[in-house]
Amino acid sequence: MPSNNTRIVKNTLFLYFRMLFTVVVGLYTSRVILQVLGIEDFGIYNVVGGVVMMFSFLNSGMVASSQRFISYELGRKDIGRLKKVFSTSISIHILLALLIFLLAETVGLWFLNARLNIAAERMFAANWIYQCSILTFMLTVVNVPYNACIVAHEHMKTFAYISILEVFLKLVVVIVLPFLPFDKLIVYSSLVLLIALVVRLIYGIYCSHHFEECKYHLVRDKSLFTDMFSFAGWSFIGNLGFTAKAQGINILINLFFGTAVNAARGIAYQASSVIGGFMSTFQMALNPQITKRYASGEIESMIQLVSYGVKYSFFLLMIIVIPFYIRAPYVLHLWLGIVPDYTVIFLRLVLIMLLIDSMANPLVAAMQATGRIRNFQLIISLIMLSNLPISYIVLKSGGEPYSVMYVAIVTSLIGLIMRLQLLNALIPFDFWKFMRDILLRNVVVCVLAGIIPLYASQYIVNNFYGLLIIVVFSLLVSFFVIYGVGLEKQERSFFVERLRLILRNRRIIK
Numbered sequence: 001m002p003s004n005n006t007r008i009v010k011n012t013l014f015l016y017f018r019m020l021f022t023v024v025v026g027l028y029t030s031r032v033i034l035q036v037l038g039i040e041d042f043g044i045y046n047v048v049g050g051v052v053m054m055f056s057f058l059n060s061g062m063v064a065s066s067q068r069f070i071s072y073e074l075g076r077k078d079i080g081r082l083k084k085v086f087s088t089s090i091s092i093h094i095l096l097a098l099l100i101f102l103l104a105e106t107v108g109l110w111f112l113n114a115r116l117n118i119a120a121e122r123m124f125a126a127n128w129i130y131q132c133s134i135l136t137f138m139l140t141v142v143n144v145p146y147n148a149c150i151v152a153h154e155h156m157k158t159f160a161y162i163s164i165l166e167v168f169l170k171l172v173v174v175i176v177l178p179f180l181p182f183d184k185l186i187v188y189s190s191l192v193l194l195i196a197l198v199v200r201l202i203y204g205i206y207c208s209h210h211f212e213e214c215k216y217h218l219v220r221d222k223s224l225f226t227d228m229f230s231f232a233g234w235s236f237i238g239n240l241g242f243t244a245k246a247q248g249i250n251i252l253i254n255l256f257f258g259t260a261v262n263a264a265r266g267i268a269y270q271a272s273s274v275i276g277g278f279m280s281t282f283q284m285a286l287n288p289q290i291t292k293r294y295a296s297g298e299i300e301s302m303i304q305l306v307s308y309g310v311k312y313s314f315f316l317l318m319i320i321v322i323p324f325y326i327r328a329p330y331v332l333h334l335w336l337g338i339v340p341d342y343t344v345i346f347l348r349l350v351l352i353m354l355l356i357d358s359m360a361n362p363l364v365a366a367m368q369a370t371g372r373i374r375n376f377q378l379i380i381s382l383i384m385l386s387n388l389p390i391s392y393i394v395l396k397s398g399g400e401p402y403s404v405m406y407v408a409i410v411t412s413l414i415g416l417i418m419r420l421q422l423l424n425a426l427i428p429f430d431f432w433k434f435m436r437d438i439l440l441r442n443v444v445v446c447v448l449a450g451i452i453p454l455y456a457s458q459y460i461v462n463n464f465y466g467l468l469i470i471v472v473f474s475l476l477v478s479f480f481v482i483y484g485v486g487l488e489k490q491e492r493s494f495f496v497e498r499l500r501l502i503l504r505n506r507r508i509i510k
Contacts, residue, residue, distance in 0.1 A: 022167045026274050029174040031336050033188070034267070036178050039340050041125075041185050043259030044118055046266035047250060048129045065089070065228050066148040068368045071288045074152050075295030083213040088224050089145040090216050097138040104134045117254050125185045132189040136196045146203040149211050152288050158210075162202055169195045245387040245411070249404050252391055260340060261401045267336065268346035275320050276354050287365040294369035302366065303429050307438055309362030314442045315482050317358045321351045322450050323474040326457050327467050334464070342401050349405035356412040359442065363419040367426070376422045383415045441486060449474075449481040 034042050066089045073082040109130070118126050150159050173191045180187050207214040219225075246269075254262050286309050293302040324331055328347050332339045367376050391404040420439075424431045453474040460466045483492060 021164050022274075025167045025171050026270075029171060030267070030270050032174045032177070034263075034336055034338060036174075036184050037188070039263045039338065040119070040259055041122070043261075043263035043266065044122055044126055045129060045185060045189070047116060047118075047254045047259060047262045048112065048126050049133050066093075066145050067151060067287070068291060068371070069228055070145075070148050071152040071291035072295045072369070072371075074288075075292035079213065083215070083217075084219050084221055084224055085228070086145055086149065086213045087216050087219045088221065088228055089148070090142075091219070092225070092229060093142050093144055097141040100141065101134060101138060104130075104137075108134075115255070116251070117258050122185075125183055128186045129189040132193045136193045139193075139196045139200045143200045143203050146207045146214065149207050149214055150203070153211060154288055155210070158206060162199065162206070165202070166195060166199050169198065245384045245408060248388045249391055249408070252388070252395060253401055253404065256395045257401050261342060264340040264343040265346050265401070267332070267340065267343050268350045271324075271332075271335075271347055272350040272354050275324060275351065276317065276358070286362065290362070290365045291369040294366070299427060302369070303427065306362045306366045306423075307434065309365075310359045310438050311442065311486070313358045313362060314355065315445070315478075315486060317355055318442075318446050318449060319475060319478045321355060322446075322453060322478065323467075323471045325351050325450070326454055326474070327462075327470055330462055330467060334467075345402045346405065349402060349409065353405065353409050353412050355446065356409065356416055359439065360412075360416045360419055363416075363423050367419070367423050370426050372426055375425075376419070379418055379422065380415055383411055383418065387411050437488070445481050445486040448485060449478040452477050 037045065066085075069085045069089070070082065073085055109127075112126065112130055113123065116126075147159075150156075170192070173188065173195070177184055177188055177191075250262060250265065253265060286305065290302055290305055290309070293299075293305065325348055328344050329339075332343055332347065367373055387404075387407055390407050394403050394407060395401075416439075420431065420434065424434075453470060456473060457470055460469050483495070487495065
């Protein structure tokens, strides 16, 4: 177990290195793309891509299935079964890619041309983006089993390097885009498709050379196919709710307010995905260990790991969210130059929802590790699907564009509590102790760590130096509050011992 925990730390460090690079490049590329495309074309790119992403619930189910079954067989150390799982996963993903292509070229294409609120003179570009987005998404679908193998084997260094290469290629595209004489929207979507093809080839070559199970052959194991597809089927239902919550709301906003507001929401979600990446990096390193510990029968250890995952995921994200929330207007102006209306309020509300969802992800990993996900997916899907009709009613009643985010925050909070209850039904633990010692403590820490910098910000200048002061001050307050309130006694003792060991080793080296 100590070696596994060490592996989690090392993998987290590799992924953080990847994250820092992608954050810096991502912030720059988003700014340039918005300036080169303009608000309207940027909004078109987001809403058209959102139509394709409406079909992502089909793929998301198999992502969860592939990662769970591959990690589970690695935990059992059954290489023969592992080879069958990989090949079966490839077959299912090819079928899924063809199904998505069929749906996208019929229902999706009709919806794009008949229902979306896009200017007539930009419909050709919108259709071009749509076709590129379909092909890009199909490549992503087929790549899932290879990606799942790298994560399950915990080769996070490789995952980080390939991700960095992908981001670097996108940076090159952004640099050359302003100098190309063609329609920028068409060129950008075409080059993104080319990058997806290159990344797909790299993943395939690496996995086939490093993992013996990554040699595809046709498997006629009806039982395994049924198990994987059954798991994926319930995940399809669960992810349908999340797709409606994300992309369905995006389309609703387009129908009520147009592409300019889509651009504002798209920017807010891009910023939140960058910030949330710091938390998801930790969880990506954590999730394979949750599944492997369950597979090997270490249930108590798995629950402890889930508890730490909920707590530390929240703390890692909170440290970053607080200064961004406080100085959101200035940060957005510094980042983009052009800040569409409603972007600030969208970003602040998305960050609150992100904090709630950060605590849910380790619970989802534990639930998927058990393989018994039917009730979980049905209930959570219904909660998330409720976003769409409630948001429609709110907007139809004259609500502001950002009012849909209040609905999303409430459903995220309800979904978090329900996940905890459903997990407790499968793996009994002290539910109320978890609520008191983890969830409630997280809320108290966030309020204390946020209210002090928020009050102090009124007396700090609103420029770059003021931003630096807020960031440093917020970090110090967060660290002290986490140490004093967020950590339990044994965690504080562990932290102090580790700090003393580091200082002692530095003195020895000197």
